[in-house]
Amino acid sequence: MNLTLKVWRQNSAKEAGNLVSYPVKDISEDMSFLEMFDVLNEQLITKGEVPIAFDHDCREGICGMCSMFINGRPHGPKQGVTTCQLHMRSFKDGDTIVVEPWRAKAFPVVKDLVVDRSAFDRIIASGGFISVNAGNAQDANNIPIPKPDADKAFDAAACIGCGACVATCKNSSAMLFVSAKVSQLALLPQGKIEATMRVKEMVAQMDKEGFGNCSNTGACEIECPKGISLENIARMNREFYSANITE
Amino acid sequence: MSKVDSKIPAGSLAEKWTQYRSSVPLVNPANKRSIEIIVVGSGLAGASAASTLAELGYKVKCFCFQDSPRRAHSIAAQGGINAAKNYQNDGDSVYRLFYDTVKGGDYRSREANVYRLAEVSANIIDQCVAQGVPLAREYGGLLSNRSFGGTQVQRTFYAAGQTGQQLLLGAYSSLERQIGLGNVEMCARHEMLEVVLIDGKARGIIARDLISGKLERHFGHAVLICSGGYGNVFYLSTNAMGSNATAAWKAHKKGAYFGNPCFTQIHPTCIPVSGDHQSKLTLMSESLRNDGRIWVPKQKDDKRKAFDIPEEERDYYLERRYPAFGNLVPRDVASRAAKERCDAGFGVGTSKMAVYLDFAAAIERYGKQQILKLGIDNASAEEIRKHGMDVVKEKYGNLFDMYKQITGEDPYQLPMRIYPAVHYTMGGLWVDYNLMTTVPGMYALGEANFSDHGANRLGASALMQGLADGYFIIPYTIGSYLSNEIRTKAIPTSHPAFEEAEKNVQATIDRLFAIKGTHSVDHFHKKLGKIMWDKCGMARNEKGLKEAIEEIRALREEFWKDVRVTGTPNELNPELEKAGRVSDFLELGELMCMDALQRKESCGGHFREEYQTEDGEAKRDDDGFSFVAAWEYKGQGSFELHKEELNFDVVHPSQRSYK
Numbered sequence: 001m002n003l004t005l006k007v008w009r010q011n012s013a014k015e016a017g018n019l020v021s022y023p024v025k026d027i028s029e030d031m032s033f034l035e036m037f038d039v040l041n042e043q044l045i046t047k048g049e050v051p052i053a054f055d056h057d058c059r060e061g062i063c064g065m066c067s068m069f070i071n072g073r074p075h076g077p078k079q080g081v082t083t084c085q086l087h088m089r090s091f092k093d094g095d096t097i098v099v100e101p102w103r104a105k106a107f108p109v110v111k112d113l114v115v116d117r118s119a120f121d122r123i124i125a126s127g128g129f130i131s132v133n134a135g136n137a138q139d140a141n142n143i144p145i146p147k148p149d150a151d152k153a154f155d156a157a158a159c160i161g162c163g164a165c166v167a168t169c170k171n172s173s174a175m176l177f178v179s180a181k182v183s184q185l186a187l188l189p190q191g192k193i194e195a196t197m198r199v200k201e202m203v204a205q206m207d208k209e210g211f212g213n214c215s216n217t218g219a220c221e222i223e224c225p226k227g228i229s230l231e232n233i234a235r236m237n238r239e240f241y242s243a244n245i246t247e
Numbered sequence: 248m249s250k251v252d253s254k255i256p257a258g259s260l261a262e263k264w265t266q267y268r269s270s271v272p273l274v275n276p277a278n279k280r281s282i283e284i285i286v287v288g289s290g291l292a293g294a295s296a297a298s299t300l301a302e303l304g305y306k307v308k309c310f311c312f313q314d315s316p317r318r319a320h321s322i323a324a325q326g327g328i329n330a331a332k333n334y335q336n337d338g339d340s341v342y343r344l345f346y347d348t349v350k351g352g353d354y355r356s357r358e359a360n361v362y363r364l365a366e367v368s369a370n371i372i373d374q375c376v377a378q379g380v381p382l383a384r385e386y387g388g389l390l391s392n393r394s395f396g397g398t399q400v401q402r403t404f405y406a407a408g409q410t411g412q413q414l415l416l417g418a419y420s421s422l423e424r425q426i427g428l429g430n431v432e433m434c435a436r437h438e439m440l441e442v443v444l445i446d447g448k449a450r451g452i453i454a455r456d457l458i459s460g461k462l463e464r465h466f467g468h469a470v471l472i473c474s475g476g477y478g479n480v481f482y483l484s485t486n487a488m489g490s491n492a493t494a495a496w497k498a499h500k501k502g503a504y505f506g507n508p509c510f511t512q513i514h515p516t517c518i519p520v521s522g523d524h525q526s527k528l529t530l531m532s533e534s535l536r537n538d539g540r541i542w543v544p545k546q547k548d549d550k551r552k553a554f555d556i557p558e559e560e561r562d563y564y565l566e567r568r569y570p571a572f573g574n575l576v577p578r579d580v581a582s583r584a585a586k587e588r589c590d591a592g593f594g595v596g597t598s599k600m601a602v603y604l605d606f607a608a609a610i611e612r613y614g615k616q617q618i619l620k621l622g623i624d625n626a627s628a629e630e631i632r633k634h635g636m637d638v639v640k641e642k643y644g645n646l647f648d649m650y651k652q653i654t655g656e657d658p659y660q661l662p663m664r665i666y667p668a669v670h671y672t673m674g675g676l677w678v679d680y681n682l683m684t685t686v687p688g689m690y691a692l693g694e695a696n697f698s699d700h701g702a703n704r705l706g707a708s709a710l711m712q713g714l715a716d717g718y719f720i721i722p723y724t725i726g727s728y729l730s731n732e733i734r735t736k737a738i739p740t741s742h743p744a745f746e747e748a749e750k751n752v753q754a755t756i757d758r759l760f761a762i763k764g765t766h767s768v769d770h771f772h773k774k775l776g777k778i779m780w781d782k783c784g785m786a787r788n789e790k791g792l793k794e795a796i797e798e799i800r801a802l803r804e805e806f807w808k809d810v811r812v813t814g815t816p817n818e819l820n821p822e823l824e825k826a827g828r829v830s831d832f833l834e835l836g837e838l839m840c841m842d843a844l845q846r847k848e849s850c851g852g853h854f855r856e857e858y859q860t861e862d863g864e865a866k867r868d869d870d871g872f873s874f875v876a877a878w879e880y881k882g883q884g885s886f887e888l889h890k891e892e893l894n895f896d897v898v899h900p901s902q903r904s905y906k
Contacts, residue, residue: 012818030521030655038526038769045767045822050814053821055314057487059527061649062412063318085652110458111819114314118435121315125427129420130379133302134295134718137370137377141334144388154381154406157413161317190379 001027001093005040007052008100010109017109019098029089033076034059034066036088054113061085061225064160067167068113069100074164074223082162082225102163104172106210117163119209120177127201128181130190149187156184158226165220165228171212176220178206179236180228186239196243203240251504251877251891254679255359260897261342264363267680268723272730279304282729283737285452285467287439287494289316291411291710292693293473294418295717301430302421303722308465309422309431310454312438312489312824317419320475320487321713324411325532325646327395327403328710330368335392339400341365346898348708351397351577352673352701353851353867354900355507355875357893359680360698367719368711372404374718380417382406395706396533397577397905403707408532408646414710418717437463438824439494440755441748442470442501442689449501449689450738451745453752457824460817462749464740468732469688469725472498473717476672476694478511480832480839481784482776484669485517485530491828492835495676495695503684504877504889506677506697508835509843512704512852513785514670515581518653518663519601528668529653531604532646533706536574538609538639539663541565541585543593543602553595553603553662564588572905579703579852579865580905582667586785587863589666596664605662610635667785671709673700673852674842677877677891681724682716685877688728692716697875702851756816759826764809768825771806775799775829775836783840788856792844796837800884803833838878838886845888848872860902869900 002025010017024040031039034056041051057065066083070076076086091097099113107115145153157180165176182199185191191198214233221230256267274282282305286297289311297309311319331344344365349356372390376382382404383391392401406413425431434454441453443464451466477492478484499505516531542561549556564584566573576584585602588594595601614635618626621634636659640647647658654664676684676691678698683690693713700708782795806829814820849858849865850872858866875891 028522028524031524032526032653035524035526039524042767042769045811045813048811048813051822053819057313057318057489058320058323059488060323060485060529061652062323062409063313063320063487065313065318080648081652085649087652087655089655114819117314121317121423121426121433121435124317124420125423127427129424130377131424132374132377132421134299134374134421134722135370137373140332140372140376140382141389143376145384146388147384147386150381150384150388153379154383154413157381157406157416158409160412161315184381185379188379188381190377 001029001088001091003027003091003094004096006096006098007113009052009112012111013108027088029087031088032059032084033068033070033086033088034084052113053111056084059084062160064162067102067115067162069102069167071098074102074167075225079222080225080227082160102167104166104211106172106174107163107166117161119211120161120163120174122209123174123178123202123205124181126205127194127198130185131194143189145188153184153187156180156187156228156232159228160226162225164223164225166211168219168223169212170217170219171215173214174206174209174211175214175233175236176224176228178202179232182236182239183232186235195239196246199236199239199243250685251677251875251889252679253357253891254681255357256680260358260362263359264366271723271727273726274729274733276304278733280306282306282732283308283467284469284471285465286310286471286473287452288319288473288475288695289419289422290319290321290473290475290693291415291418291713292695292717293319293471294415294422295714296471296473296692296721297431298418298421298425299718299722300725301425307425307431308434308467310434310437310439312436312457314436316422316433316435317416319415320490321415321710322412323487324710325408325530326534327393327405327410327707328371328414329395329402329705329707330372330404330711331365331402332369332372334390335401337400339402343400344368344402347398348699348705349701349898350903351703351705353703353865353903354701354869354873354895355510355850355893356699356701358895358897363720364699364712364715367715370719371711371714375414375417378417378421380406380413382413393534394537394575396536396575396581397572397705405534408534408643411710414714418714440497440752440827442498443744443748444501444686445738445742445744448687451740453745453748458819460820462752464745464749466738466740468729468735469690471721472676472689472691472695473693474695476675477832477835478669478672480775480836481669481779482772483520483525483528483780485514485528488527491831493828493831495691496831496835498676498684498686498689498691500880502686502880503689503691504677504879505674505838506875506877507674507842508839508878509783509846509853510673510702510851511669511839512578512671512673513582513667515578515585515667516604516665517668517670518650519596519598519666529649530668530670531650531663531665533578535604535643535646538642539574539604539606540608541574541602541604543588543595547592553605562593569905576905577703577705582785583854585667601664601666603662604665606639606658607662610639613638671704673697673702673704677875681727682721683728690721690725692721702853755827756823759810759812759823760816762808762810762812764811766809766811768810768812768822768829771802771810772825772829772832774802775833778802779836779839783843786854786856787843789844792840795840799833799837799840806830806833834883837884841886842876842878845876846872867900873900
């Protein structure tokens with residue numbers, strides 16, 4: 001199939017960017033969206049132009065590095081997949097596809113489609129862990145955990161930290177991301193000891209990074225490639241309020 | 248004395264680690280504060296080492312090329328992690344895990360290292376659960392296990408098909424905790440491009456800030472290479488796009504010997520190549536072989552759809568050839584068997600380079616079990632199928648979704664089509680018992696070293712080794728070196744050795760830009776990959792390997808004359824990053840072929856066509872090749888082979904049989 005791509009080009013954080021049109025030809029429907037970008041970049045290199053910078057790594061939907069805002073939706077039109085797992089059979093011949101970077105104050109553009117998501121790391125560093133040094137642990141089966149709790153914790157832990165939730169939110173809120181980690185650890189007995197401190201520290205860091213507030217539109221849940229549930233946000237709110245009350 | 252002194256402690260196998268651990272010199276807490284350690288890589292080995300060393304009080308700097316340490320490719324490991332917990336009461340023990348691993352590695356690994364690995368395996372599970380890693384559980388609240396290839400016990404712990412993700416996020420959370428506490432300085436989007444040696448010891452690195460393009464100098468009393476494997480030499484592999492050998496290769500060129508470079512693992516169950524545009528291959532976890540049955544049609548070039556082929560016209564070739572282990576034979580055996588069937592003309596799909604992995608029997612078996620459990624009478628076939636599908640979905644849902652997304656086919660209805668693909672490299676930097684390379688102060692952990700898997704790695708053992716090295720081995724063994732370094736003050740990076748190293752890195756970058764050739768980096772990478780896959784892949788022979796060496800040399804020359812690197816050095820420039828990595832692959836590929844050529848035997852993943860038994864199994868030569876090949880760099884294209892003899896005091900090598 002033949003397509004027209006309109007891609008955001010921006011040389012650096014300090015310079016202004018704009019959308020540039022590129023025709024691409026003979027795209028197979030078995031290609032992934034990123035393989036289509038490989039084809040485009042190969043064309044640009046042949047012409048002596050600078051290829052489009054985009055983040056990607058595992059290309060199997062788990063590292064969370066790829067991050068394209070495709071036709072107004074993070075990771076494109078299909079639900080439950082990352083950009084690298086989006087295949088061209090989701091498009092049709094003649095389509096015009098607009099590709100932009102994640103847009104949020106807390107995710108400044110680095111170059112073209114690459115943004116800086118280190119704010120997420122700083123949120124985790126503020127409390128997204130259980131303080132246990134290597135060597136301290138007791139036998140794993142000494143902490144039985146009801147399967148439903150373990151399953152819920154796992155579902156929350158499946159977050160890949162891609163930032164689609166922030167990109168799609170009109171407030172650029174990171175509530176789904178933060179709540180997934182808060183929930184995972186709050187659901188487990190190992191995580192309860194530091195629960196109060198954790199939620200307060202993580203929420204404070206989230207605010208400090210410049211993410212917006214949550215107004216419960218639910219767009220994050222719809223666009224999350226890993227199906228992280230809004231229930232986590234409810235659980236985090238509960239954790240946050242009770243943490244502040246019990247102080 | 249040869250430099251390949253493995254430094255294996257004396258004593259009986261079962262006592263070595265305990266005794267050594269109790270006698271290894273320590274560094275007191277006040278001195279730890281002034282000792283700096285550089286960790287290159289943030290996967291399971293790097294993140295666990297960085298966080299654990301920081302917990303002990305060392306000053307740590309950790310580097311990764313991704314935008315966050317959480318993205319390292321350990322994250323993509325699906326199936327599980329082995330540990331000798333014997334929670335299933337099925338006869339597992341440290342000895343049995345040790346034995347399975349040595350046998351699985353086709354008797355080409357070091358007994359002492361493997362035994363230690365088996366010993367600490369149980370601690371890893373404890374540590375991960377304490378961190379809040381949500382491993383799969385039974386209804387009673389206790390941990391669940393499954394089987395993996397090459398074993399007859401259930402010792403694999405897992406988190407759906409995302410075990411690597413969950414373990415890495417556990418290690419990452421510990422690392423972030425130490426970053427938050429100010430004990431680790433994290434340098435994301437940085438790539439190590441050179442090791443700095445001062446008086447023969449590793450004292451730091453030159454790293455490129457990938458955003459600004461600036462070269463930076465970093466001092467360390469010790470340098471840990473935890474940068475993963477080199478499977479991307481083959482261009483197409485299950486590795487991430489950015490996975491590379493640069494850190495390990497630079498270390499090698501500075502004096503670290505490279506161990507068993509030809510030992511690469513071709514994983515049997517991957518989604519087949521769909522066309523020339525293919526940029527990477529996707530694994531379908533080995534855990535699927537617990538329930539999936541592998542088959543091809545008995546008739547050559549059978550054009551019927553899979554479900555139109557009746558049971559008696561299917562060849563379940565693994566069950567036929569290996570009745571004792573069936574579909575759960577080790578990876579090397581399963582891969583070769585698939586290649587054998589496809590080469591003989593029995594392959595399926597449009598390319599004919601695929602075999603079926605079929606879940607119909609499992610769906611029916613689980614369905615019947617559920618019907619009994621739920622007490623449903625007179626269940627229809629449809630109902631049984633539905634209940635069976637629910638069970639399969641719970642176990643492998645994310646893998647089935649991934650398969651459907653990539654191929655456009657629904658594996659609940661049709662069998663998966665799979666074919667082997669490059670997955671893991673058992674070879675790597677040669678290390679002694681302390682995980683130290685032949686360069687004092689430089690260590691290699693995880694997939695980056697060669698140490699524990701011999702000629703073939705068993706499933707669910709990579710995660711175990713990465714975390715064992717980082718959480719439980721290096722924190723002890725590094726003391727034997729650093730206890731002698733407490734008087735070494737931090738060396739200023741204005742030292743001439745840093746100056747010189749940076750100048751060399753800059754010269755290489757300038758040289759790449761100066762070529763202004765006509766072909767992209769990928770063009771050369773794909774060509775190299777094809778040579779490697781055709782001639783140093785699942786089957787190798789003398790003629791092919793000699794040709795490959797010539798072809799790689801020619802390709803390397805062409806690369807340095809004709810590659811086109813666009814953009815400029817002082818900016819985010821993925822083409823420059825790739826060019827550097829591919830230039831290293833072009834050297835490493837040659838060494839892999841040389842190693843494969845000298846190893847005139849077949850063992851594990853290394854299958855030399857000249858050395859096979861009558862029924863096509865690998866034929867080892869223990870008299871001639873029971874050694875680790877440790878290669879010393881002697882200038883471009885020139886390497887000297889050193890041999891570390893392998894002694895088997897406890898396990899006696901025999902013809903590996905899974906029949």
